Amino acid sequence: MIYDMKPWQWVKHVIFHPTEGYEDMRWKKAGSIKIAFFIVFLLFCSQVFSARYGGFAYNMKAYSDVFNIVPILVQSVAYYATWVVANWSICTLFDGEGNMRRVAIYTAYALVPYIVCNFLATLISYGITLDESIWYTAISQVGLWWSVVLMVFGMKACHQYNFTMTIVSMICTVLGMVLILCLLALVMSLFQQVYVFFATIYTEILYRVRS
C-alpha cells in the first residue's frame, strides 16, 4: 500500500479502515488541522440542516418553531472543544502520547460518518412515510455507531493505549466534559454577579453625583 496520500485522501482512508487507518496516520504523522476544523463546521451545518429541514411528518418542529441557533452551536462546536480539552487533560495524566493537535484531528475525522448519515437521513425523510421510519432510524444509527467505533480506535491510536485503557480514558473524558461545562456555567454566573456588583456601584455613584 502506498501512503503517499493527499490530506483529504487520508480522511477517506481512516474512515474505511478504522483499525489500521489511525495507526497509519499516526505513523506517517498525517492529518490536517484545517480539515479537522472544516469537519467540525460541517458537523454544525448538518445539525442545523436536520433541525430545519426534513419531511413534514418527521420534523414538524422545523415547520413551526422559532429557530434558535445557540443550542445547536453548543451541541456541535462547544461539545467538540470540551471533548478535545478534556481528553487531552485526562490522557496527559494517564500517560497518553497524543498532543492536543492530534486529539483534535483524530476526533474530527471520526465524526465524518455521523455527519454524512445525518445529512442522508434528513434527505431521505423527504421521501418516506412514517411507516417506513426504519430507514431513517437505520441510517442515523449506522452513522452514529460507525463514528463511535472510529472514535474508540482513533483515541487508541492517538494515545497508544490498549483497548481497556482507551475505554476507561473515554469514560473519564466524558466526566471531565461534564466538569468543565459545570465550571464554565459557574464562572459565567460569577462574572455576571461581579458585573452586576460594579454596575450597581456605578449607578449609585451616578445618583450621588447628580444629587
Next chain:
Amino acid sequence: MKIKKLISILLAAVLAVMTMSATVSAVDPYTTYNYDAWFNAIPSQAGYEVVATYDSVTMHLEQLSDPNSEFFISEDEPATMSDMKDFFLSPKNEFYIVDTGNNRIIKTDLEFNLLACYKNFPGSYTKHTIVDDQGNETVVDADELKSPYGIFVDEDDVMYIADRDNQRVVKCVEETKTSARILSEYYRPETELYDSVSFYCTKVLVDAAKNVYVLCPAVNKGAIMFSDSGSFVGYYGANRVEVTAEVIRNKIWRKIASEEQLASLVRLTPVEYANFDIDKEGFIWTVTEVANATTDAVKKMNPAGYNILERTADNNQFGDQISVTYNGTTYATRLTDITVSEDGFVNILDYTSGRVFQYDERCNQLLIFGFDQEEQRGGFYNPNAIESHGDNIYVLDGRNCDITVFGLTEFGRYVHEAIALHNRGLYAEAYDIWQEVLKRDGGFYMALLGTAKALYNQDDYEGAMKYAKLAFNDTDYDKAFEANRQEMLRDNFTMYVVIILLVVVAWIVINVLKKKKKIPQKLIATGVSIVVEKGKTLIQNIVAKAQKGGKGK
C-alpha cells in the same frame, strides 16, 4: 408569547367594553378567539351571540307574593332570585332553577315564563338527625329545603334535589303550584365504606335505571351511588391522582421512611369532580373544578365508571390553555359545569373566565364564547351552571341572578353543520361548508383538518398535503404523502426504470473501461480544460459588457 396574546385579547376586550357603552352596533360585543394547532389564542369569529337575558323581573316573580296569583306563597316571599347554584332542563323542556338563597325551586318553560315555584316539601316520613363537621347535631326541618345546590328531573317530572344543608337528597313530585310531595329521601349512607361524617351533597344525577348519583365535595372516591330503593350501592368513577413532582417524591419517601415519618407525610388523594351531566346515550360526563387540572379534567364514563374518552387531557388542557396574570390576579381555568347537547356537542363552563368552551364528541375544540365582564350582557360574574336546548346554550349566573341565552351565529351554524358531517365520515359533503368556515376564519383548526380529509377522499393528494400541513397534523399529512408518492411512481414508472437502468449501465461501463485502462484521461482532461477556458472568457465578456452598460447609463 402566549401570555402576551391573552393579555392583549383581554385588553382589547376591556377597550371594547369602554367603547361599546356609547355605541349600539351589530358588531360582536366582545373579542372571540380560538386555539390553533400550537394552542396559541388566535382571534376568531364569534360562534355564538347573546339572544336574550332573563331575570327575576322578566319571570314575574312578584306573583309569588301576590295573593291573587295562583303562585302565591306568602306576603314576604322575595320577588328576586338569589345565588342560584344550578338549573336543569327536563326531558319535557321545562327549566328547573335552584334558587339556593331563597330555598325554593322555580319551574319555567323555555321562554322563562313561571310555571311553578316549589317552596313546601311535605311528606318527609322521618325526622332525621344530622351531624355537621363540628359535631353539632340538628334535626332536619323536613318540610323545607335548606340551601339546595343541585337538581335533576327525569322524564316523569320526578325531581331529585340535592338539599345541601339538610344533608339529604329529596325525591319529590309536584303537588300544587307551590309545593312538591316528597316520595323518598337519600341520607348519609350508614356503612363503613362511607367514611365522611357529613353528607353535604351538591349535585345529583339519575341514570336510566333510576340509580341516583350524588356528589359531595368532601368525598373524593367518586360519586355516591344509590339504588332506586335508596340503598347505598357504592362509589362511581373516581378521578386519578394527578402525577406531580410531589407525588413522585412521596412515592420514593414511602419506600424508605419509618412509621412515624410515614404518618407525617401528606396523603395525596385524587380531586373530586365538581359536576356531571348525562348524555342521551347514558354516558356520564364529569368535570373537575380545580385550577388547571390536567388529569381527568373532563371524563366520559360508561356505566362501569371507566373513562372512555378517546382524547384525554394528556394531549391538551380543557378550557383555556394557560393561566393569565392580569392586574395582579391570576386567572386559571376552573371547569364548573358541563352539558352535552342533543347533537353531541360538549359545552364546558369555565367559572374563572365565564367562558363556554364547546367541543365536539371527540373533544376537538370548536367554539369559545362568553365573557367575564359582569357589567355587560353575555358577561358573567358567578357562572354556575350551563344547559343546552337545540342550538341554544343557557348559562346561569348566581351573582347577576339571571340566565343568558346564546344562539348560533352564521359562522357557528356552519361549524356545527360541517362537524356533524365530518364526524360521520362524510368528508366530501363537509368540504363546501368547511370552505365557508375558512372564508370567515382562515385559521380554524378543524376546518383545515376537514378540508385535508375531504381532499384526500377526492384523490387530490397535493391539496390534502397542503391543508394537513396547515392544520399541523402529521398522520393525515403522512397518509396523503404516501398516496401522492404512489401516484407519482405509477405515472412515471417507465421513466424511473429507464433512468435507473441508464445509471447502472453507465456505472458498469465506466468500471470495465477503468479496469482495462481504456479511459483516455488526457483527452477528457484537455476537453474539460477547454470548456472551462471558454466559460471563463464568456463570463469575463459578460461582466465587462455589464460594466460598460452600467457606465453608459
